[in-house]
Amino acid sequence: MTDLKEFAHVLDGYKLRQVEVLTRPLRPGVQETRYRIMYHALAEGQVRNEAEGAQLLKLDAKGRPFRRFLLEFRRRLFAPLLFLDTENSPNFNSTQKANFECLRKLATFQTLVYRHCPENACLLAKAIIELAIQNDVTLVALEMATFLKRYYVERVPDSEQYLHYQAYVERLRLDWQAENKAMESYQAVIAPAVKSKSTQSQIANRAQALVESLSSYKEKCNTIIFVSGYYATRYIGEMSRFHWHDAIAVCDEAISNLNDKSCTSPRIMAVFKVHKVICLTMLDRYVEALRLNSEVIQAEIIGSRNWFLYLDNQLLVSLKATQYKSASQTAAKIYSSRNFAAMPESIKESWTLLAAYLILADRNEGINPGIQLEKVLNFRVNKFLNQVPNYSKDKKGMNVPILIAQFLFLLQSKEFDGAHDKLTALRKYRVKHFNTEDGYYRTQLFIRMLCSVAGTAFNKKLFLKKTADMIKTVTRIPKGHPDQHFKIEIIPYEVLWQWVVNCLD
Amino acid sequence: MEEFRELVLLLKNYSADQHIEVFDSTSIKQLPFWTASALENQHADADHQMEPNARMNGHSKATVDDHIQSRQRLWNTLLFLDLTQEDQHDPRRVAYLCWQRLAVLKTLMAAGAFKSLREIAEAILQMATAYELTTIVIETAAQLRQFCALHDGNMRGFEKYCRLIAQYENILQAEQAADDEYCTFLFLQNEASCSTQSLANHAKEACQRLQAYSCTTSAFTLNFYFLKLQAVFLEAEWEAVVKISNQAVQLLSRKSASSPTKISAFSLSKALGWANLGQLNQALEALHTAIIDEIEGSLNWYRLQELKLTWLLHQGKYVEALELTKKLNLKNKYPEWPLEQKQLYNSALLSLAELGILPIPNRVKGMLMTNCLPFRNLYLPEMSSANLDAQAALLLLQLPKWIQSRASGQVANWLQHYLEWSEACAPQSRRLGALITTLQDIEAGQNPVAAAQLGIKQLKNLPLDYSSPEAAPEIIKIEQILDSLIRF
Structure with missing residues (x-):
């Protein structure tokens, strides 16, 4: 009973009546606490903003009591959050379940340590350290091993156990450090690309330097996080150089490496598969790309941020492959999800752009005459034409497809003045931001073709004559060759050229 | 929202x-x-x-x-x-x-x-x-x-x-290095083969290695000062112990991040340092600070209280010791005072009452009697019995009675065996050795009072060792017991 007795001292100092689990159902006829009332009101959607929250509690929304209530309410949500039911949810795989379990136990463990319940902390540490090690939950394993190492030299001296856990501590410290370095490397090369899709040659060099610095850990550390960070940095380097085949090889190596681990999470593998999808797309291997991407979507939690990102990928690849029906089905999935509103603006902006191309495809190719796609995608042309998106700062990146799409909408509706303005903007961009050394050959040629429309006074025959050679050149350049970001050419330029032709008289 | x-x-x-x-x-x-x-x-x-x-x-x-x-x-x-x-x-x-x-x-x-x-x-x-x-x-x-x-x-x-x-x-690297050094030190300390001097040397070398880090966090400072303290502690440099403990307490007290219980450990070292320098008043003052910083009711808190009790008894402040014992007996918040220790200290005070040194009101005596060792029964415990130190302490308290019943030889033999069995440190062994000689002299027919006086004289040159917070078996100084024998 020693381990249970420890608790008596800890619990003796508390007011036990305050043990309250907010998430339990309200009981009729019982006076519930304000926190539970608020929890259930939020869960049922009865409270949507602070004013309604304050009204529910009969408090002033701007008053100090309500502010204090919110602070306390947040604190009371923390403990139940550690008890998410991952066991009965099909959305979590075994690695994730183990991770959640380890985190919950870590919180309990540290509470026991600092509340001076060493016997319980020891029991818990021994019970959880193997699970943490098996599932590469390094921080948890390290904390437990550090405690046990000290326990067996300070509290219950036992040389054998001490040396056993000391060895663990040394290994886990290295793993933790390696993981941190690998993740920092990955984030260092991915962060610049979150808001900007311009070609950034410095990323390739940076990635190479980072991979070299990680190589010293490569032989010693094999945890999921390290492997992911290391290979992710490598494929980003290859992709930044537009070495699609090499990037595919890196992704395959990572997938094979992760496959060898018993605790591999399909979600982590998905990261590499998705990037392989991009590379396959750039090599015009659309069928393989779409099949792999579908596999990745299947493994993800519906409505999660990654699920949205993978659908975004599916939509983009479908558009590139000119499979518009599949693209519209994917888009419908994205827009009808209840979690759509909660996604960050940078992601939503990318969808708006893809939706714009899908609408253009619908108008030009008639994807599904029975469905009003604009309604489904909640797309308003005027808003799209007037918005100044984040990407407008992305000079050689996503601003180009935005301007092209805006031009196409204006051209379709015969608003030649507006279309002319967009062409001016495109021409300025081409002159200012693109030169022959820059690459972007397909994009540069296509912008030149579009700009020539202005010179032909929007005349079809003249346009065809002026662009005949250029479109032949564009067709000759493979899509995988261009040294431009894969998101810039959303629908092949040959197709867009045809749509322009169709719009002209 | x-x-x-x-x-x-x-x-x-x-x-x-x-x-x-x-x-x-x-x-x-x-x-x-x-x-x-x-x-x-x-x-x-x-x-x-x-x-x-x-x-x-x-x-x-x-x-x-x-x-x-x-x-x-x-x-x-x-x-x-x-x-x-x-x-x-x-x-x-x-x-x-x-x-x-x-x-x-x-x-x-x-x-x-x-x-x-x-x-x-x-x-x-x-x-x-x-x-x-x-x-x-x-x-x-x-x-x-x-x-x-x-x-x-x-x-x-x-x-x-x-x-x-x-x-x-x-910072983490420095903290981990300090933690490793601390654990290695403890590991060596636990190894029987490691001598005191080599341990002290190890602690000194560890401190030198750690000095390379310019880290000032609580976690680092704690381990660093612990090792620094151990080096001087093992070499019995008590002035340095007080000085280093003081430095550590000052450094850690300035930080909000320092746990009071950790500071308490350094206050205890300071107290032990003062005690070994023969300054029991200053030692009690430092011990009092250590007790305040400790979690009330924790095992350490009780150990510190027991040490205070011992020191009060060593100083002859019996009334204060009785008050403290009463307080500890009456503490009813879980966990209570560990029973074995409670019994030992209650018996010590009851023995003093029996010798006529400390008058205890009947009501309090009744309370102490509910949890005490059989201090009136004279028996020699088995060497294999549990808590041998407490048994030895009880035997020392009963010494006047043993001598009166002409069994000083048996007690001397038992104590001789105890010294062989127990892990008593050298100064403590010497003091018990002096007592054994006194008992043997009495057994040989020497006048008990004269033998006791001689024993007290000898013990004056053998100061009590306060390097460990463990008090038993000398909860009451042997000199005080021999003195009571003279009066008895």
Whole structure:
């Protein structure tokens, strides 16, 4: 009973009546606490903003009591959050379940340590350290091993156990450090690309330097996080150089490496598969790309941020492959999800752009005459034409497809003045931001073709004559060759050229 | 309210409540370890209980039978308890709250709930930085770094957290080195083959190695000063012990991150240093500080109180010792004074009363008698008996009676065996050796009073060793016992 007795001292100092689990159902006829009332009101959607929250509690929304209530309410949500039911949810795989379990136990463990319940902390540490090690939950394993190492030299001296856990501590410290370095490397090369899709040659060099610095850990550390960070940095380097085949090889190596681990999470593998999808797309291997991407979507939690990102990928690849029906089905999935509103603006902006191309495809190719796609995608042309998106700062990146799409909408509706303005903007961009050394050959040629429309006074025959050679050149350049970001050419330029032709008289 | 709704929906979607098994105040009190006194303490709470949990109460008895399930449920309960406690700035509480929140943060990150993430993470980071919780700073900054990099592409934020992590990685390296040195020292100390001098040398070398780090965190300072202290402690340089303990206490007291219990350990060293310098008054003062910093009712707290009691007895402050013993006996908040120690000290005071040295009112005597060793029965305990030191202490207290019943030879033999069996340090052995000689002289026919006077004279040159907080067997100085023999 020693381990249970420890608790008596800890619990003796508390007011036990305050043990309250907010998430339990309200009981009729019982006076519930304000926190539970608020929890259930939020869960049922009865409270949507602070004013309604304050009204529910009969408090002033701007008053100090309500502010204090919110602070306390947040604190009371923390403990139940550690008890998410991952066991009965099909959305979590075994690695994730183990991770959640380890985190919950870590919180309990540290509470026991600092509340001076060493016997319980020891029991818990021994019970959880193997699970943490098996599932590469390094921080948890390290904390437990550090405690046990000290326990067996300070509290219950036992040389054998001490040396056993000391060895663990040394290994886990290295793993933790390696993981941190690998993740920092990955984030260092991915962060610049979150808001900007311009070609950034410095990323390739940076990635190479980072991979070299990680190589010293490569032989010693094999945890999921390290492997992911290391290979992710490598494929980003290859992709930044537009070495699609090499990037595919890196992704395959990572997938094979992760496959060898018993605790591999399909979600982590998905990261590499998705990037392989991009590379396959750039090599015009659309069928393989779409099949792999579908596999990745299947493994993800519906409505999660990654699920949205993978659908975004599916939509983009479908558009590139000119499979518009599949693209519209994917888009419908994205827009009808209840979690759509909660996604960050940078992601939503990318969808708006893809939706714009899908609408253009619908108008030009008639994807599904029975469905009003604009309604489904909640797309308003005027808003799209007037918005100044984040990407407008992305000079050689996503601003180009935005301007092209805006031009196409204006051209379709015969608003030649507006279309002319967009062409001016495109021409300025081409002159200012693109030169022959820059690459972007397909994009540069296509912008030149579009700009020539202005010179032909929007005349079809003249346009065809002026662009005949250029479109032949564009067709000759493979899509995988261009040294431009894969998101810039959303629908092949040959197709867009045809749509322009169709719009002209 | 968006961020709250995000959390609430996460809880709702994964119906957490089905898996939260906690004890409420009614069911927890049915647990076997919950003593009657603790129940009394909590009585007021039970009367005002707001949320009795019918589901749990119904099963409480069955649950209590299941030890593992009880433990699991207690662990869970612990996470729900700490809501409106007042000791918000206690570093230990801050530490475990930060860990709890870090676990929540990582759960939110894994579950893709981003709205509240940043706010929670910033709060944790602020708290962990202020309280020097290095691992938490690194982990939280890593979460924020990831958020900046992947969620909103904020390069400035990303670089800021990279710098912070790099800074704290250096601190962590120093802290880990200090922890390793500390553990290695303890490991060597536990090894029987390691001599005192080589241990002292090891501690000195470890300090030199650690000096290369310019780290000032509490965790580092603690281990560094512990080793520094050990080096002088093992070489019995008591002035240096006092000086280093003082430095450590001053350094750690300046920091909000320092746990009072850790400071208490240095105050104790200071007290032991003073005691070995023969300054028991200053030693008691330092010991008093150590007791204040210790958690009331913890095992260490009781050990410090016992030491204080011993020192009061050594100084002949019997009335104060009696008051303290009464206080410890009457402390009914769980956990109580460990029974063996309680019995020993109660017996010591009763023995003094019996020798006529300390008058104890009958009411108090009755209280002490309810928990004492059989101090009136003269018997020689088995060498294999448990708690041999306490048995030896009792024997010393009974010494005048043993001599009176002409059995000093038997006691001398027993003590001789005790010295061989026990791990008494050299100074203590010498003092017991002097006593054995006195007893043997009496056995040989020498006048007990003259032998006792000679013994006291010899013991004056053999000062008591205060290098360990363990008091037994000399709870009352041998000189005082021999003196009582003279008077007896």
